[in-house]
Amino acid sequence: MVEQAHAGQKPQPGGPLGEVGALVDGGDMDCGSGLLLLITRAMRRLEAGQLLGVRSAEVSVVTDLPAWADLIGHEVVTEVAESADGPWWFAVRKAGRPAAAVTVFTPGERMPVGRRLWIYTNFDCNLACAYCCAESSPKAAARRFGTDLATEVFGEFTAQGGREVLFTGGEPFMHPELGALIAAADGLERTVLTNGMIFGKGTRRETLENLDRDVVLQISLDSATPEVHDRQRGAGSWNRAVDGITLARSLGFRVRVAATLYDEDPQGVEALHHRLDAAGIAMPDRIIRPVAHEGFADKGVHVSLEGLEPEPTLTADGAWWHPVAVTDPHMRIADAPLPLSEVFGVVRDTLAVQDAAAQSGREVFRCA
Incomplete structure (x- = not known):
C-alpha cells in the first residue's frame, strides 16, 4: 500500500x-x-x-x-x-x-468526535460567492452525494452513536434527490445550509414543503442591507435570501441565519442584529463567522490542522478534517467516505x- x-x-x-x-x-x-x-x-x-x-x-x-x-x-x-x-x-x-x-484528557474541552457529521450534498451552486471555501459555482462539477451512499453512511453513523448531521454544498437544493438524502438521516438532528434563493418554486418548493419540520434551515445573510451581501454573493441575492427566510418561517421551519464577513465591522454586525430582532430570529439562531482563507477567498483567517477543531466532513469522493477545508489536500482524512470508523479513528x-x-x-x- x-x-x-x-x-x-x-x-x-x-x-x-x-x-x-x-x-x-x-x-x-x-x-x-x-x-x-x-x-x-x-x-x-x-x-x-x-x-x-x-x-x-x-x-x-x-x-x-x-x-x-x-x-x-x-x-x-x-x-x-x-x-x-x-x-x-x-x-x-x-x-x-x-x-x-x-492519555487521559479533561472532558468537555471539545465536542466528542463522532457526534456530528457534515455532508457535502453537491458542489454546484447558483452563486459563485467571492469567499466560497468549496469553490462552488454554476460551473463547478456537481459531485453529488448518492442516496445509497447516504443510507450506508447514516446507518453506520447512528450505530456509532452519532447525533447530528449538517447538509451543505454547493447549494443543497440543486441536488435533485435532496429530500431522499435528508430522509435517510431520519432520527438524527438535521440542518440544511442554503442560500435560500431557489426553493420557492417548482420541484424545489415541493422538496422544501415535504421536509419534516424538525429539519432546521440555516440561511446565509451577510448584512442588514443589500450592499455587503450582494458585493460578496451577487447582485439581487440579498432580496432573494430575505424572501427565502420569510418563506421558510411561514412554512413552520426553524431558521438559523448565518453571516460570513471579511471584516466584522461592529456597526454592520449591530445593524444585522437589529434586523434579525425585527424578523423574530432568536439570538441562539444567529451565526456570525469570519471568512476562511480557503477556496475562492484571497484573504481571511488561516486554517490549519493544528488550529482548527475537527468537524469530520464527507463528500462523494473523500473525507476531510473540516467543512471549510474541502479544497485543501492537506486536510483530507481519507480517499473515500467510508468506513466511518476509520475516518473518526484517524481524527x-x-x-x-x-x-x-x-x-x-x-x-x-x-x-x-
Whole structure:
C-alpha cells in the first residue's frame, strides 16, 4: 500500500528501506499539515510490530517525525537521506499499545468526535460567492452525494452513536434527490445550509414543503442591507435570501441565519442584529463567522490542522478534517467516505497526539 501526497508520485515499494508494511510518500507536506493525517491513517492499518515507511522532501520532518513517534510510542528504526538536502526515508515500527491512545484528557474541552457529521450534498451552486471555501459555482462539477451512499453512511453513523448531521454544498437544493438524502438521516438532528434563493418554486418548493419540520434551515445573510451581501454573493441575492427566510418561517421551519464577513465591522454586525430582532430570529439562531482563507477567498483567517477543531466532513469522493477545508489536500482524512470508523479513528488518533504534545510542552506540528 502506498499513500501518496501528490498524484503522479510512484515510489518503489519501500525505496532504500527495503520491505515495509505500508509506504507514505508525503512530498513536501510537513507534520503540521497533511503528512500527519497520512501517517496516522496508514499506521492504523498495520499490525503491531510492522514497519511504516515514510518518504519526505520537507526538512522539518527530520525533527518532527521522531518526535511524533516518541509521543505515540512507536520507534523510528531507520532514517536514510538520499542527499544532504533530502529527500529523507524513515522506517517506523508500530507500537503494541500506542502511548497517546491511553492519555487521559479533561472532558468537555471539545465536542466528542463522532457526534456530528457534515455532508457535502453537491458542489454546484447558483452563486459563485467571492469567499466560497468549496469553490462552488454554476460551473463547478456537481459531485453529488448518492442516496445509497447516504443510507450506508447514516446507518453506520447512528450505530456509532452519532447525533447530528449538517447538509451543505454547493447549494443543497440543486441536488435533485435532496429530500431522499435528508430522509435517510431520519432520527438524527438535521440542518440544511442554503442560500435560500431557489426553493420557492417548482420541484424545489415541493422538496422544501415535504421536509419534516424538525429539519432546521440555516440561511446565509451577510448584512442588514443589500450592499455587503450582494458585493460578496451577487447582485439581487440579498432580496432573494430575505424572501427565502420569510418563506421558510411561514412554512413552520426553524431558521438559523448565518453571516460570513471579511471584516466584522461592529456597526454592520449591530445593524444585522437589529434586523434579525425585527424578523423574530432568536439570538441562539444567529451565526456570525469570519471568512476562511480557503477556496475562492484571497484573504481571511488561516486554517490549519493544528488550529482548527475537527468537524469530520464527507463528500462523494473523500473525507476531510473540516467543512471549510474541502479544497485543501492537506486536510483530507481519507480517499473515500467510508468506513466511518476509520475516518473518526484517524481524527481521534490525531487529536490524541496533539493533546499529548501540548501536555508535554513539545512543539511537534509546525504549520509554517
